[in-house]
Amino acid sequence: MAATSRNTPSALRRGLLQVAALMGAGAHGALAMARGKTPDKNTRPAGLANFQGEVVTRSDSRYLGWFWAMSWYRIKPHRFPSMFVQPTSREDLQLLLKFANESGQRLVARSSGHNISNPVLAQDAITVDMSLFDHIEELDTEQKSVWAGPGVLSETLNKQLFAKGFAFPSAHTGFVTIGGYLLGGGMGWNMPQWGMGCGSVLAAEVMLADGRIVTTSEIENPDLFWAMRGVGPGFFGIVLRYKLRIHEAPVVVKNTYFYAIEQVEEAVAEYLKLLPQSANRSEILGAIGKFNPPGTPKGKEAWHWVVNIMSYGATKEEAQAAANVFTQAPAISKLAKAHTAGNVPLTYLDLYSQLSTDFYSQFRTSEIALFTEEPGKAIASLAKTLSAKALDPRSFGFSVLGTNPTVPEPCSFTYAAPHYLSWYLIGTSKQDVAKNYQLADELHAQLKPLAKGYYINEIDLTRFPSLVRECFSNGKWLRLHQAREHYDPHKRFVSYLDAGK
């Protein structure tokens, strides 16, 4: 997740986003190249002879192309799956589960490979690429629901819904799929109003470890439904499709303010005072980085906390009234170095062209996202260290004040605190990863006293495996293990739960 203002022309932005989507979400770029090659003969196991989709084993010359394409991140972990498979149907998946159970192999599902821990590349396991399960079906504007596969991209889903006047809180970034995003909670647009994305999941169809397909909802297999609303990259089944509650598309008004790092605590305090008046109609998204107002002379760039206030309403007047809570409060402008994007009207779809940090998101080497009750102290502390020590000036932090990280209970997602803060350390080489880990350790130790809990979708579990425990309450952690034992007793699916209670 990340958001900040951009200065590039919108046509260019759209074009770049589309290229990024092609390269990342379905990993189509590298896959197309890998597919261009003729599959090596006789590398497919006999048990998968009738599997209609791709099967790429280690002795297949396309293996490296697939290894490269499955994870979004430029620097890959030193973990090599036994093979990559890309099912085209439920029959393919059933065949795969039979094969895995008979040969004792483990599986990990993949939708678009955006998770920072790269769980989709697990040593000796089969990576199951679900990107072709990307259908959007049964859109029902009366019942306000739609079915969508895990391989559906956030922006693609919203384009279809928007044409009918609706929207869904999928990821801020258009090229992230709903598959993994919803399992971990899902922090989408208009969160103060709609809560976490998985709160808008009504049901799902899941293939279990034994090959059965079950529907999960509040009334059918409720334990599984409970688990899949918050478990994140440790789920013990394969999501075939989700049934989503859709929302009427709101109108949006955007305002942007730039604050000097030294002003952060004071400015945050002013925003917090106004939040109750805002009544969940504005989201206060802040980016901490070397972001500057347009026209800043070269060499004069500095680090800022850039706040994008996104105000929502059923009409433009309603959205404007929500924005006024902040824009008409004297302290908000007085403390700011600049106010750009004054009351800019946006549609829900326009939100996808507001992100600049997406362009280099594949160079993220480590990240942590936490929930806090003390956002002023936390943002100021992060900004101070990051601006002084970031190896790559594209490293940044991201904050959301009053984000409303709630999911209607029962769910495994654990509410910890109302405000969110994350940081993303950028690097381009293996040496950068090592250096960034030193800074990641320092930031973690520094911010830990201010963290009430962490966000399972955005923590680097390779570097910080123990943080997974702090994403869940004690009771929910134990219950996750019980659900896993019930639904996946032979640990067919690779999961962080493997590490034990």
Ligand SMILES: Cc1cc2nc3c(=O)[nH]c(=O)nc-3n(C[C@H](O)[C@H](O)[C@H](O)COP(=O)(O)OP(=O)(O)OC[C@H]3O[C@@H](n4cnc5c(N)ncnc54)[C@H](O)[C@@H]3O)c2cc1C
């Ligand atoms: C550029 C960028 C922007 C992002 N923006 C946001 C944002 O706005 N809000 C937010 O909350 N998060 C955001 N994220 C984080 C993102 O939600 C998580 O990383 C999420 O896990 C990625 O989803 P994915 O579908 O790519 O999962 P993958 O990386 O493909 O898979 C991760 C894990 O999820 C599970 N999984 C995936 N698909 C399935 C399936 N079909 N069935 C069963 N299990 C499955 C598996 O355990 C898998 O190991 C962003 C990440 C990036 C890189």
